[in-house]
Amino acid sequence: xxxxxxxxxxxxxxxxxxxxxxxxxxxxxxxxxxxxxxxxxxxxxxxxxxxxxxxxxxxxxxxxxxxxxxxxxxxxxxxxxxxxxxxxxxxxxxxxxxxxxxxxxxxxxxxxxxxxxxxxxxxxxxxxxxxxxxxxxxxxxxxxxxxxxxxxxxxxxxxxxxxxxxxxxxxxxxxxxxxxxxxxxxxxxxxxxxxxxxxxxxxxxxxxxxxxxxxxxxxxxxxxxxxxxxxxxxxxxxxxxxxxxxxxxxxxxxxxxxxxxxx
Amino acid sequence: xxxxxxxxxxxxxxxxxxxxxxxxxxxxxxxxxxxxxxxxxxxxxxxxxxxxxxxxxxxxxxxxxxxxxxxxxxxxxxxxxxxxxxxxxxxxxxxxxxxxxxxxxxxxxxxxxxxxxxxxxxxxxxxxxxxxxxxxxxxxxxxxxxxxxxxxxxxxxxxxxxxxxxxxxxxxxxxxxxxxxxxxxxxxxxxxxxxxxxxxxxxxxxxxxxxxxxxxxxxxxxxxxxxxxxxxxxxxxxxxxxxxxxxxxxxxxxxxxxxxxxxxxxxxxxxxxxxxxxxxxxxxxxxxxxxxxxxxxxxxxxxxxxxxxxxxxxxxxxxxxxxxxxxxxxxxxxxxxxxxxxxxxxxxxxxxxxxxxxxxxxxxxxxxxxxxxxxxxxxxxxxxxxxxxxxxxxxxxxxxxxxxxxxxxxxxxxxxxxxxxxxxxxxxxxxxxxxxxxxxxxxxxxxxxxxxxxxxxxxxxxxxxxxxxxxxxxxxxxxxxxxxxxxxxxxxxxxxxxxxxxxxxxxxxxxxxxxxxxxxxxxxxxxxxxxxxxxxxxxxxxxxxxxxxxxxxxxxxxxxxxxxxxxxxxxxxxxxxxxxxxxxxxxxxxxxxxxxxxxx
Numbered sequence: 020x021x022x023x024x025x026x027x028x029x030x031x032x033x034x035x036x037x038x039x040x041x042x043x044x045x046x047x048x049x050x051x052x053x054x055x056x057x058x059x060x061x062x063x064x065x066x067x068x069x070x071x072x073x074x075x076x077x078x079x080x081x082x083x084x085x086x087x088x089x090x091x092x093x094x095x096x097x098x099x100x101x102x103x104x105x106x107x108x109x110x111x112x113x114x115x116x117x118x119x120x121x122x123x124x125x126x127x128x129x130x131x132x133x134x135x136x137x138x139x140x141x142x143x144x145x146x147x148x149x150x151x152x153x154x155x156x157x158x159x160x161x162x163x164x165x166x167x168x169x170x171x172x173x174x175x176x177x178x179x180x181x182x183x184x185x186x187x188x189x190x191x192x193x194x195x196x197x198x199x200x201x202x203x204x205x206x207x208x209x210x211x212x213x214x215x216x217x218x219x220x221x222x223x224x225x226x227x228x229x230x231x232x233x234x235x236x237x238x239x240x241x242x243x244x245x246x247x248x249x250x251x252x253x254x255x256x257x258x259x260x261x262x263x264x265x266x267x268x269x270x271x272x273x274x275x276x277x278x279x280x281x282x
Numbered sequence: 283x284x285x286x287x288x289x290x291x292x293x294x295x296x297x298x299x300x301x302x303x304x305x306x307x308x309x310x311x312x313x314x315x316x317x318x319x320x321x322x323x324x325x326x327x328x329x330x331x332x333x334x335x336x337x338x339x340x341x342x343x344x345x346x347x348x349x350x351x352x353x354x355x356x357x358x359x360x361x362x363x364x365x366x367x368x369x370x371x372x373x374x375x376x377x378x379x380x381x382x383x384x385x386x387x388x389x390x391x392x393x394x395x396x397x398x399x400x401x402x403x404x405x406x407x408x409x410x411x412x413x414x415x416x417x418x419x420x421x422x423x424x425x426x427x428x429x430x431x432x433x434x435x436x437x438x439x440x441x442x443x444x445x446x447x448x449x450x451x452x453x454x455x456x457x458x459x460x461x462x463x464x465x466x467x468x469x470x471x472x473x474x475x476x477x478x479x480x481x482x483x484x485x486x487x488x489x490x491x492x493x494x495x496x497x498x499x500x501x502x503x504x505x506x507x508x509x510x511x512x513x514x515x516x517x518x519x520x521x522x523x524x525x526x527x528x529x530x531x532x533x534x535x536x537x538x539x540x541x542x543x544x545x546x547x548x549x550x551x552x553x554x555x556x557x558x559x560x561x562x563x564x565x566x567x568x569x570x571x572x573x574x575x576x577x578x579x580x581x582x583x584x585x586x587x588x589x590x591x592x593x594x595x596x597x598x599x600x601x602x603x604x605x606x607x608x609x610x611x612x613x614x615x616x617x618x619x620x621x622x623x624x625x626x627x628x629x630x631x632x633x634x635x636x637x638x639x640x641x642x643x644x645x646x647x648x649x650x651x652x653x654x655x656x657x658x659x660x661x662x663x664x665x666x667x668x669x670x671x672x673x674x675x676x677x678x679x680x681x682x683x684x685x686x687x688x689x690x691x692x693x694x695x696x697x698x699x700x701x702x703x704x705x706x707x708x709x710x711x712x713x714x715x716x717x718x719x720x721x722x723x724x725x726x727x728x729x730x731x732x733x734x735x736x737x738x739x740x741x742x743x744x745x746x747x748x749x750x751x752x753x754x755x756x757x758x759x760x761x762x763x764x765x766x767x768x769x770x771x772x773x774x775x776x777x778x779x780x781x782x783x784x785x786x787x788x789x790x791x792x793x794x795x796x797x798x799x800x801x802x803x804x805x806x807x808x809x810x811x812x813x814x815x816x817x818x819x820x821x822x823x824x825x826x827x828x829x830x831x832x833x834x835x836x837x838x839x840x841x842x843x844x845x846x847x848x849x850x851x852x853x854x855x856x857x858x859x860x861x862x863x864x865x866x867x868x869x870x871x872x873x874x875x876x877x878x879x880x881x882x
Contacts, residue, residue: 040799056528058642068752072803073796077326079494082534082638084423085329101641124465125800135327135442143435144390155387156399162392166417169392169424173328202431209390 032062032104035114036074040125046114047071053104060088060099063115063127075126083240086174090127091116096176096238118179134175137195140223144206145214157210168205168249170241173198177235177245183228194225197235197245204249207256217260226253289460289471289732292439294320295718296711297459297474299446299501302330303422303703304683304710305480306429307382311711312478313436317718319711320472321433322441324464324496328430331482331494332703335422336537336634337406338414339386339704340697341379345400347411347582352376353877354410359698360878361563362408362592363662363691364832365847366514369870370669371689375698375705382704383415391428393417405542408592408695410567411582412542419537419634425700444470447500447808448735449477449508449679450727456508456678457725460735464805467798469736473727475718478710479505479665479674479681485518487813488658489763492521492535498809499816501685505665506815506860510674512853513687513865514663515816516823517833519694520768522547522596524657527612531642536617536635536654538696541589543631544579545619547600548651549608555615556588559599564591594693594832597656601768604655614655620648656768660699662690662833663823666852671713672706678717678725682710692832742807743798747791751807754788758813761785766821771837775825782818789814815860822862823851 032053035046049066060078067074079085081100088099093107093114107113121129150156177197183190195203203220206212220226235245243249296312298305301323309321323330342350355376360367387393387401393415394402403412417424433440446461458473481501485493506512523536541547549555557575560568568588569575575587589596600615610616619628625648629636632647639645639652664687665674672680683703690698742751765778789811794804829843830836849864870878 054529056530056643058530061530067802068750068756072750072752072794073801075800075802079325079329079331079496080334081494082334083641084420084634085325085333085494087325087329103642128465128800131326138431139434141431143432146388146390154400155384157392157395158399159395162395166392169417169427170420171427172333172423206390209392212390 030109033110033112034062034066035112036063036066036126037116038071038074038126039123041123044123044126048112057104058100059092059097059102059104059113059115062104062113063099075124075128077128084172086172086240089118089174089176089179091118096179098174098176098240101240118175120179120181120185121175131175133191134173134178134196134198137199138202140195140219141199141202141206142214142216142219144209144212146211147213155211161210164248165205165208165210167243168201170243171198171201172241174240176238176240180234180238182232182234190225190228193223194228195223197229197250199224200226200229200253201243201245201249204253207253217257220253221257226250226257229254289469291471291473292320293473293724294318294439295474296320296476296478296714297322297472298478298480298711299459300330300480300482300683300685301327301440302332302480302482302683303425303429303700304482304707305330305478306426306433307704307707308478308480308682308711308714309438310429310433310436311708312715313438315712315715315719317715319715320439320441320474322444322446322461322472324443324445326442327440328426330426331497332426332700333423334492334535335425335700336419336535337539337542338404338416338421338697339379339383339425339700340406340409340413340695341383341415341701342376342413343380343383343401343403343415345396346403350411350413355379355413356874357877357880358409359695360691362695363693364842365691365878366517366831366850366867367691368669368688368868369874370868371706373874374669374709375689375702378705379701382701382708386425386428386704389428389432391417391424393424404539405590406696407538407541407590407596409697414697416539419539419632422700425704441470445805445808446472446504447739449504450731451508451676452725452728454677455725456676457727460732462739465800467801467804469739471727471732473724475721475724476678476680476714478714479679479685480683480707480710481685483684484661484664484816485658487758487762487817488767489759490524490532491658492524492533493658498812500809500812501681502664502819503812503815505674505676505679505681505685506819506853506855508676508679509855510676510679511666512664512819513666513850514692514823515661515819515853516827516851517662517692518658518820519593519660519662519833520597520656521659522593522600522656523617523654524659525639525643525652526614526655527653528643533657534638534642535657535659536652537632538590538593540617540619540632540635541587543619544623545617546587546589546622547596548616548618549603550610551608554589555603555608556591556596556599559595559602560588560591561595564595592693592695597768598835600654600656610653612653614653616651617654618651620650625649660684660694662692662694663687663820670709672710673713673717680710680714682706692834739808742792742794742804745791745793747793749788749791749793751792751794751803751810754785754792754810755806755813758785758810758817762817766817766824769835769837770824772825775821778821779818782814782821786814819853819860819862822860823853826851826862826864
């Protein structure tokens with residue numbers, strides 16, 4: 020990250036913010052004083068407090084934990100609370116647009132219900148029987164990789180940037196998107212889980228649509244290796260389950276015996 | 283029937299307001315009991331403030347220390363709360379927390395593990411044994427996501443970005459609530475047999491606060507308005523270690539886990555000053571020298587480092603060091619883990635802290651000490667509840683989590699909040715459902731009450747004054763920060779009451795710009811009514827308690843006073859506002875008293 024200090028202290032910040040709703044809108048330009056250490060969300064809040072009281076923006080934690088303040092800052096999907104102003108050159112006009120993949124509600128707020136609807140389709144966690152002593156035993160090395168997926172803050176930046184749905188609205192019914200693949204990977208690789216989601220992955224979740232361009236991984240603020248660690252292993256699992264005759268036979272005979280291709 | 287055609291109307295057995303840890307757990311339980319359940323939240327699901335909890339969830343699981351037990355956890359909680367706690371809540375909490383943690387694991391949560399493959403537990407301030415189940419430093423996220431994903435399959439109706447503004451009553455009992463959709467600004471009426479308040483924190487009225495925009499005190503204020511008792515409102519917890527530089531990061535916390543994992547507090551002279559601030563109450567169990575304190579990290583039978591005294595003690599000590607001129611350049615003190623643990627250990631144990639300082643403050647915590655200072659964080663006081671059932675003093679109204687009071691007394695121990703949420707969230711859901719299912723017909727909604735509520739909600743659009751809600755909010759924050767902050771005194775508290783009255787008058791002069799569609803200026807104007815009511819209750823209660831205890835420090839009454847140790851300060855609605863009075867605490871049974879008084 021290039022670091023500049025000119026935009027950081029003294030002086031003014033110029034920001035163009037998309038104002039509008041489902042029926043359309045335009046970018047409006049605002050100027051406001053800069054202060055040391057500001058992040059983009061601070062500037063948006065300052066504009067809201069002094070010039071545009073009805074400017075709609077989602078935020079909660081302002082610390083990169085809740086994933087509410089996602090937007091496209093100078094064309095790049097980012098969390099506004101974690102994007103410092105000194106990331107940009109002094110005097111550079113900063114343009115804030117709502118996430119493009121989701122329908123606009125107002126200003127920077129979009130309708131992200133797509134993600135919640137897809138989440139409802141994911142079969143729940145279903146643990147197997149407990150140990151003989153009544154405990155659940157899992158070892159750190161076995162949970163490490165699943166904990167990576169649990170870091171997801173549901174900012175939906177990966178969903179926003181995924182071209183399968185970003186540029187093709189008609190793919191939405193048949194494609195769950197990277198966030199949900201991370202969720203599915205977390206369940207599939209959970210040491211205790213016994214549920215089977217391969218059918219879902221192949222059919223309704225549309226795993227096959229992903230052609231591994233890694234755009235999702237690039238924008239993840241939690242640095243989850245979405246493509247390498249979640250999507251590719253899931254793709255391998257689907258292939259193994261469907262095409263490996265040994266796995267097919269085990270499944271027939273035992274009723275489960277899921278292949279754990281990447282374990 | 284006139285009522286129902288005017289608004290979007292829904293009917294439920296139980297309506298849960300708030301979808302953090304307590305609300306989610308309550309909704310899951312109510313639904314499991316067979317109650318038709320709605321979960322209403324102001325933000326998107328999964329964004330509630332619970333995600334911010336870092337350090338862990340306290341429960342005597344005994345995975346790390348066999349010596350631990352519910353009794354020791356109960357003792358730590360009561361002593362940490364300066365014995366102002368509702369003893370029965372503290373007992374239930376300590377007894378049930380382990381089951382609630384294991385339940386989260388059963389629902390898919392993945393806590394860090396011991397070598398034996400069990401849930402690992404970490405040290406935290408005020409807890410005698412390593413007791414906090416955790417996931418690195420993002421335990422709250424793990425908890426809320428686990429509950430959220432579990433709830434999705436339970437047939438609960440979720441109303442997101444829906445802001446409840448008023449509780450409704452049919453005579454003495456609750457009959458529902460009314461609010462608005464943030465997206466459209468349209469009203470929505472919930473008719474309900476029981477309502478669970480799980481609205482969380484209230485400290486958005488302070489300048490330096492860890493609380494988000496949501497923490498406006500609406501739950502506490504709506505309960506007061508509906509006739510419920512509030513208690514302990516003067517008890518505000520300032521977390522000792524918030525980030526203080528650059529200004530934009532103020533309010534972001536540095537987990538107590540940093541100290542649990544070896545970090546120590548130092549002043550500008552490089553001295554570990556906490557040794558100078560060990561109160562008599564904790565002398566027996568606290569190390570006196572650096573050597574003794576450092577030995578404790580490896581041998582927990584030794585006495586603990588004073589860096590991990592309860593939060594109120596540490597916050598006051600930092601405040602005193604800064605006042606004495608031994609602070610850091612930006613008015614805090616140093617928290618140093620860099621010189622005490624290797625970089626790999628720090629990055630593994632505290633990944634979010636590492637990232638947070640790197641990205642927001644250009645500080646590498648594996649190389650440089652952090653600058654930290656006290657930050658308004660948690661409200662111990664709130665709605666008075668019955669310990670076992672979470673029932674408030676209003677029939678059909680229940681409360682759990684931060685909005686409820688009693689569990690933490692005068693000061694909350696870190697890690698006791700997440701456990702509070704699930705222990706009492708479950709109980710709230712259980713007893714609200716039981717109550718609702720015993721009711722016959724849906725209670726009636728009073729048309730006049732509805733009319734008044736909707737008129738009040740639209741009033742900011744009708745105004746002709748020129749006040750800006752954001753300016754009033756900023757002035758409220760300044761008032762509370764300066765006059766009702768960490769150290770209080772009578773004259774300043776009285777001045778605060780005056781200023782609050784002025785702010786209330788100014789709020790009447792607000793005119794909101796724009797329309798009803800997703801309009802934060804309008805939303806803030808409505809939230810300010812709640813914030814002002816709650817601020818007044820805190821201030822009046824702070825005047826009433828003429829002693830220093832836990833989260834309430836009076837410069838003019840610096841000592842703890844045993845008479846005040848026997849009472850709660852209660853806030854009640856009156857015809858023309860609110861009034862406070864003192865009422866006796868529930869008497870602790872002798873066998874529990876013995877546990878508390880046991881020397882460590």
